[in-house]
Amino acid sequence: MSGGATAAGGEPDQKQDHGNDHGHSHYDSPASRRPRSKMELRTMALEAALVDNDVVSTDAIDEFVDYLEHRIGPHHGARVVAKAWTDPAFRERLLDDGTAAIAELGISGPEGNVRVVANTPEVHNMVVCTLCSCYPWPLLGLPPIWYKSFAYRSRAVAEPRAVLHEFGVDLDSDLAIRVWDSSAEVRYLVLPERPPGTDALGEDELAALVTRDSMIGTGLVAVSA
Amino acid sequence: MDGIHDMGGMHGFGPVVTDDGESTHHEPWEVRAQVITLLAAGLSMRAAIEALDPATYLSSSYYERWLRAGEAGFVGRGIVSEGDLARWRDVFEHDALAQPPISSSPELVAMVAGLGPAHFEPATDARHSAGDRVAVRRMRPPIHHRCPRYVRGATGTVERVVGGDIVPAPPGSDRVVEPIYTIEFSASELFGEADHEQGSHTVLIDLFERYLEPAP
Numbered sequence: 001m002s003g004g005a006t007a008a009g010g011e012p013d014q015k016q017d018h019g020n021d022h023g024h025s026h027y028d029s030p031a032s033r034r035p036r037s038k039m040e041l042r043t044m045a046l047e048a049a050l051v052d053n054d055v056v057s058t059d060a061i062d063e064f065v066d067y068l069e070h071r072i073g074p075h076h077g078a079r080v081v082a083k084a085w086t087d088p089a090f091r092e093r094l095l096d097d098g099t100a101a102i103a104e105l106g107i108s109g110p111e112g113n114v115r116v117v118a119n120t121p122e123v124h125n126m127v128v129c130t131l132c133s134c135y136p137w138p139l140l141g142l143p144p145i146w147y148k149s150f151a152y153r154s155r156a157v158a159e160p161r162a163v164l165h166e167f168g169v170d171l172d173s174d175l176a177i178r179v180w181d182s183s184a185e186v187r188y189l190v191l192p193e194r195p196p197g198t199d200a201l202g203e204d205e206l207a208a209l210v211t212r213d214s215m216i217g218t219g220l221v222a223v224s225a
Numbered sequence: 226m227d228g229i230h231d232m233g234g235m236h237g238f239g240p241v242v243t244d245d246g247e248s249t250h251h252e253p254w255e256v257r258a259q260v261i262t263l264l265a266a267g268l269s270m271r272a273a274i275e276a277l278d279p280a281t282y283l284s285s286s287y288y289e290r291w292l293r294a295g296e297a298g299f300v301g302r303g304i305v306s307e308g309d310l311a312r313w314r315d316v317f318e319h320d321a322l323a324q325p326p327i328s329s330s331p332e333l334v335a336m337v338a339g340l341g342p343a344h345f346e347p348a349t350d351a352r353h354s355a356g357d358r359v360a361v362r363r364m365r366p367p368i369h370h371r372c373p374r375y376v377r378g379a380t381g382t383v384e385r386v387v388g389g390d391i392v393p394a395p396p397g398s399d400r401v402v403e404p405i406y407t408i409e410f411s412a413s414e415l416f417g418e419a420d421h422e423q424g425s426h427t428v429l430i431d432l433f434e435r436y437l438e439p440a441p
Contacts, residue, residue, distance in 0.1 A: 011238065011239070012283075012284055012285055012286040012289070013245070013286045013287050026253065026254075026257060026324070026325075027253060027254055027257075027324070036317065036318075036321075037252070037254075039254065039258075039286075039288075039289055039292060040252065040254040041314050041317050041318055042292055042296070042310075042314060043254040043257060043258040043261070043292055044254070044313070044314075044317045044324075044325055045310050045311075045313035045314040045316075045317060046258070046261055046262075046292065046295060046296060046299075046305070046310065046313075047257070047261050047325040048313040048316070048317075048325035048326060049305040049309040049310055049313050050261060050265050050299070050304070050305060051325055051326050051327070051328050052309070052313075052326055053304065053305060053309070054328070055264075055265045055299075055304055055305075056261060056264045056265050056330075056333065057328045057329055057330030057333045057334070058325070058326075058327045058328050058329065059328075059329045059330065059331075059333075059334050060264060060330055060333035060334045060336070060337050061257065061260050061261055061264065063334050063337045063338065064260040064263070064264065064337045065256055065257055065260050067337070068256055068259075068260065069256055099342050108341055108342060109340060109341060109342065110268075110340040110341065110342065111342070112341065112342035112343075113342040113343040113344070113345070114342070130231070130232055130233030130234075130373055130375070131230055131231060131232075131233075131271075131371065131373060132230060132271065132274065133287070138342075141249065142249040142250070142256065143249065144245070144246075144247060144248065144249055145243075145245040145248050145249065145250070145251075145287070146241050146242065146243060146245060148287045149238070149241060149243075150232055150235075150238040150283070151238035151239050151240060151241045152241045153232040153233065154232040154233065154234065154235040154236070154237075154238050155238070155241065157233045157234060157375065157415070157428045158233070158234045158375075158412070158415075158416050158419075159419070160426050161424060161426070163241050166240050166241050166242040167241070167242055171424070172424070173424035174424065175424065176425070176426070176427070177424070177425075177426035177427070178409075178426065178427050178428075178429055179426055179427070179428045179429070180428075180429050180430075181233065181373070181428060181429070181430040181431075182431070183371045183372075183373065183430050183431050183432070184371060184387065184390060184405050184431035184432075184433070185343035185345070185390055186387060186407075186431055212247070
């Protein structure tokens with residue numbers, strides 16, 4: 001990704017911060033000597049008040065956070081894509097009923113009513129949620145910051161080629177683009193095209209080539225990914 | 226309601242790709258804030274987030290919006306009080322070692338573990354079929370809905386009948402199930418002829434039957 005694209009408007013989510021700190025404590029530990037941010041204090045206060053009033057429980061919060069942060073992610077989607085590339089009958093079932101087909105691989109969960117749309121030499125698919133952040137959690141985990149950005153939400157439906165260009169993807173002008181705006185309870189996953197020259201690779205090796213962006217439609221799968 | 230969250234087609238937000246790269250969030254509290262509010266709200270936060278005032282919405286980060294919407298919604302529904310929140314904030318601000326109280330609920334843990342995908346009901350009474358031409362109604366709903374402005378008034382083609390689902394409505398409303406359709410629109414129908422895009426595209430979006438009418 002090009003690192004030069006600094007947002008002119010400076011969206012609140014876009015920070016020049018590479019410290020994606022997935023710490024093991026619930027909140028920043030005092031040992032880090034980092035002052036708690038205002039929002040962190042407010043989150044702690046909301047949790048404390050809700051726990052105190054018996055609205056939520058600590059173990060349920062921990063369970064859900066652990067699920068979202070550690071038990072789902074793009075590796076699940078990559079497995080599904082690799083299987084679809086190597087097993088034509090599975091591919092057919094996947095495109096026909098995504099939710100049922102991924103359940104065959106033991107993949108299911110909230111935000112998991114899935115429709116899989118396949119890229120072909122004629123059609124490229126791309127997924128957005130203009131209203132917020134709908135995303136196929138069980139297959140891809142939590143959405144990246146850019147997926148939730150105002151820039152992506154506003155532009156993907158109106159100028160997908162310009163957006164793809166920012167991801168380094170330039171498609172032929174005669175290729176049809178279908179942009180899927182997830183506005184109800186269906187969550188969309190793009191089945192990218194299998195790159196040429198990969199006939200000798202097994203499912204695991206193929207899965208290792210599949211990027212998250214290729215399953216959102218803002219990337220393509222390359223052999224030397 | 227037609228809020229600032231309805232961003233499809235807007236200008237002015239700059240480029241998409243930034244230095245954030247692959248990150249899903251910046252700090253540990255963020256996902257926790259989302260989870261806390263989801264659980265306390267009964268898994269439905271859309272209406273509350275959309276009800277944030279536009280200036281706050283635009284100047285808050287993604288997870289900040291969840292937090293602010295949770296605070297406002299829970300105080301509004303009497304689940305917590307402003308006093309509770311202020312008292313706890315004071316505790317954490319002045320004691321770097323303080324942590325929220327710890328509780329356990331096997332039932333709530335089981336509920337979380339059992340969360341599954343949304344299910345649709347059969348849309349046996351659907352008015353439209355795949356291939357039909359339909360138009361999106363002109364409207365200005367004052368309540369929570371899922372019909373973005375950029376498709377209103379446009380004519381498209383039913384790509385698929387998805388199934389029946391509960392019509393989005395404010396908490397406490399009657400449960401109404403209605404067919405949902407995937408509608409495909411040409412980019413020129415939605416945005417006019419683009420002079421800057423080399424090549425065409427279509428947009429597909431899932432819409433409830435009440436947002437649609439037969440094409441003129």
